[in-house]
Amino acid sequence: MQADGLGGNGSQTDAYPRETSGVSAPTAAAVGNKAIDYSYMHPRLAADLENIGTLLEQTRQHAVAALATLERRAAALAPRAFTAVALPENGIGLAGALQEFTARWAPGFSGSAGPRYLGFVTGGATPASIAGDWLTSIYDQNPTAGIDSSAPDLERETVLRLREMFGLSDAHRGVLVSGATMSNMVGLAIGREWLGEQRGINVSDVGVGALGTVHVLSANAHSSVYKSLSMLGIGRKAVTKIASLPGREAIDIAALEAELQALDGQPVIVVGNAGTVNTVDFDDLVALAALKQRYSFWLHIDAAFGAFAALVPEEAHLTHGLDAADSVCIDLHKWLNVPYDCAVQYSRRRDLQARVFMNSSAYLGMPGENPDFVHLTPENSRRLRAVATWFSLAAYGRAGHAEIVHRNIRLARQLGDRIAVQPGLTLLAPTRLNVVCFSLAENPTEARTNAYMRAVRDLGEVFITTTFYAGTWGLRVAFCNWRTSDDDIQRVFESLVTAIKEI
Numbered sequence: 115m116q117a118d119g120l121g122g123n124g125s126q127t128d129a130y131p132r133e134t135s136g137v138s139a140p141t142a143a144a145v146g147n148k149a150i151d152y153s154y155m156h157p158r159l160a161a162d163l164e165n166i167g168t169l170l171e172q173t174r175q176h177a178v179a180a181l182a183t184l185e186r187r188a189a190a191l192a193p194r195a196f197t198a199v200a201l202p203e204n205g206i207g208l209a210g211a212l213q214e215f216t217a218r219w220a221p222g223f224s225g226s227a228g229p230r231y232l233g234f235v236t237g238g239a240t241p242a243s244i245a246g247d248w249l250t251s252i253y254d255q256n257p258t259a260g261i262d263s264s265a266p267d268l269e270r271e272t273v274l275r276l277r278e279m280f281g282l283s284d285a286h287r288g289v290l291v292s293g294a295t296m297s298n299m300v301g302l303a304i305g306r307e308w309l310g311e312q313r314g315i316n317v318s319d320v321g322v323g324a325l326g327t328v329h330v331l332s333a334n335a336h337s338s339v340y341k342s343l344s345m346l347g348i349g350r351k352a353v354t355k356i357a358s359l360p361g362r363e364a365i366d367i368a369a370l371e372a373e374l375q376a377l378d379g380q381p382v383i384v385v386g387n388a389g390t391v392n393t394v395d396f397d398d399l400v401a402l403a404a405l406k407q408r409y410s411f412w413l414h415i416d417a418a419f420g421a422f423a424a425l426v427p428e429e430a431h432l433t434h435g436l437d438a439a440d441s442v443c444i445d446l447h448k449w450l451n452v453p454y455d456c457a458v459q460y461s462r463r464r465d466l467q468a469r470v471f472m473n474s475s476a477y478l479g480m481p482g483e484n485p486d487f488v489h490l491t492p493e494n495s496r497r498l499r500a501v502a503t504w505f506s507l508a509a510y511g512r513a514g515h516a517e518i519v520h521r522n523i524r525l526a527r528q529l530g531d532r533i534a535v536q537p538g539l540t541l542l543a544p545t546r547l548n549v550v551c552f553s554l555a556e557n558p559t560e561a562r563t564n565a566y567m568r569a570v571r572d573l574g575e576v577f578i579t580t581t582f583y584a585g586t587w588g589l590r591v592a593f594c595n596w597r598t599s600d601d602d603i604q605r606v607f608e609s610l611v612t613a614i615k616e617i
């Protein structure tokens with residue numbers, strides 16, 4: 115049963131063994147003038163607490179080295195076969211854990227924080243956001259109930275600053291959640307409650323069954339919308355896929371209007387898309403907003419990364435109309451480049467939001483005008499994840515973050531232009547924003563496309579992911595990382611060309 119090499123025999127009766135081999139007994143630490151005796155703790159805890167300064171310094175050194183070598187780390191690597199090591203009885207202390215992590219785990223980690231991990235839609239972490247993230251753990255606040263700390267107000271300031279950055283009006287109130295999936299889920303949950311309100315039904319009390327069939331209309335909803343509908347009891351099959359414009363992923367507004375007419379009077383949620391993952395296409399948000407004047411539906415907009423177009427004057431028109439949405443999803447661990455896991459969720463109906471997520475307990479209080487976060491999100495206890503975002507916004511401001519977005523778009527288009535004329539590769543769509551979508555020119559089967567993705571990965575320089583778009587298997591190169599440079603584009607392009615010959 116012992117796997118920690120400390121030689122424990124598992125038969126101690128003392129809950130806090132003092133003399134296990136390799137575990138030094140605690141002494142006293144001086145804080146100010148006062149010596150504190152930590153001997154009441156498990157010796158490993160006491161020793162780590164006494165040496166916290168040195169240990170955090172070791173951790174800092176590891177971090178600095180990891181960042182310094184990030185550019186040399188493989189962008190991605192095939193996961194190695196692994197065998198789980200059993201739970202240690204007494205542990206090896208923080209220094210030991212750091213050593214074991216460095217030896218056993220860090221080498222297999224990808225360079226996903228680095229400039230050439232261009233798979234999925236992946237951001238890195240700015241220096242300020244890393245510092246903020248560290249301090250989140252140091253202070254370990256739980257911004258749930260507003261009676262014990264000003265921590266919840268830091269989150270409130272953060273969502274206000276983000277609202278300003280994305281040009282949303284003060285009709286929108288925000289909360290932070292763990293990612294765009296949860297942001298979509300919360301927005302759709304409020305929409306579900308709104309559908310009930312239209313019919314005098316309190317869905318949060320009586321359940322979704324009372325609504326009958328719910329219709330969700332969208333042209334190209336992200337997979338997380340289907341997952342959210344499954345979680346919400348609405349069901350994945352509630353989605354009616356509306357036609358896109360020819361050769362586009364953006365919704366055909368006329369087709370949507372026809373469907374709304376046909377469903378006259380039935381409960382409807384429309385999911386608008388501001389930045390699809392394959393071609394970063396945007397629904398005409400102004401036209402969606404105009405339809406709201408004539409038809410009754412909840413408009414949720416998934417702007418997970420597309421919302422960042424608002425930061426760049428030449429692209430900001432794409433996000434016009436976003437404010438008219440009833441609920442908005444924006445990811446922060448993608449294009450804002452804060453560490454996982456963080457997204458923001460805005461809605462115009464905080465009253466309905468509190469009805470859905472209300473966690474009434476005498477000691478937590480009933481939600482009022484400005485409800486505590488415990489009444490607004492799926493979690494009760496939660497991390498003060500706003501700190502990383504707060505730090506990055508404070509450190510770099512709107513202009514710093516706009517520069518990242520602007521540069522990523524420029525680099526994506528530059529790569530798109532090179533792929534367009536490269537024999538062996540074919541662009542599948544124009545590079546609208548920050549994603550290049552292409553395929554193998556010859557025989558782009560699923561197997562060959564996967565083999566190509568792995569061949570690119572195993573060259574070690576760049577990571578891209580596969581997709582299925584416009585009836586063919588293809589690949590996506592998605593730019594979100596704050597470090598990516600013109601030099602990186604050269605290296606990415608060379609890898610993409612080299613890999614053609616390897617399949």
Ligand SMILES: *Cc1c(COP(=O)(O)O)cnc(C)c1O
Nearest residue numbers: 235293294295336338416418445
């Ligand atoms: C990434 C993404 C999501 C899901 O986001 P997570 O942060 O992975 O939960 C939803 N919608 C769009 C458009 C996305 O790009």
